[in-house]
Amino acid sequence: MADTLLSLIPVVDETRRGQIVRKLRQLIVGGHVKPGERLTESELAAKLGVSRAPLREAVRELVEFGLLESIPYKGLFVRRVTRTDLDELYSLRTMLEKFAFQQCWDKRNPDNLADLHNRHEALIAESERGQDRERAIILELDLHSWCYEVSGHKLLQKSWEQMKPNLQFYFTLHQKAHNRPGPFREAHQEYVKQASGDNLDAMLSHLEDHMRQGLEVTMKDIPLE
Structure with a gap:
């Protein structure tokens, strides 16, 4: 059979x-x-x-x-871009990424922390090279994928993978609107520092600020509905 x-x-x-x-x-x-x-x-x-x-x-x-x-x-x-869609995407993303850090926090080790820093350096290098906007966006998403991968939570990882195309879509619109090849060097320095630190509450607090700032900046490029 x-x-x-x-x-x-x-x-x-x-x-x-x-x-x-x-x-x-x-x-x-x-x-x-x-x-x-x-x-x-x-x-x-x-x-x-x-x-x-x-x-x-x-x-x-x-x-x-x-x-x-x-x-x-x-x-x-x-797909058309609306403020409602963007707000929903970022609110869900914030919740999922906070959960990912809660799940991965005790699973961090020297090897996967080194991987986090390598991803960050790759993103910085590509952004400063300024030749491939799409590649820089993929590397930014790869940096944020780290906590999901380390978490080992399969359903959470699946939710993140389903969300990534929509995030890439919005990141692309944002970078094109500002004629930038990628995020500024300092955009993720505190994120990586807190992710490598010893205070989960501080990481979660920074994550909320990081996401809120990203939402506010992107909203400026979206016309009122």
């Missing part, structure tokens, strides 16, 4: 759909298409060199992620 079930799983189609999802996600979160821009299946299929069936599956997945909007009788659009 197991062999029969395995023979029924469309492995190739799933892999193809996954590739299309990644390409579309890179197109959106990389800022190559504008918020509110209308997309058509025929154009996407032609540019990606794929058939309509796996493309539709990929589009449905990105609609569920919230990166695309499918509006009846109007078409498919890149």
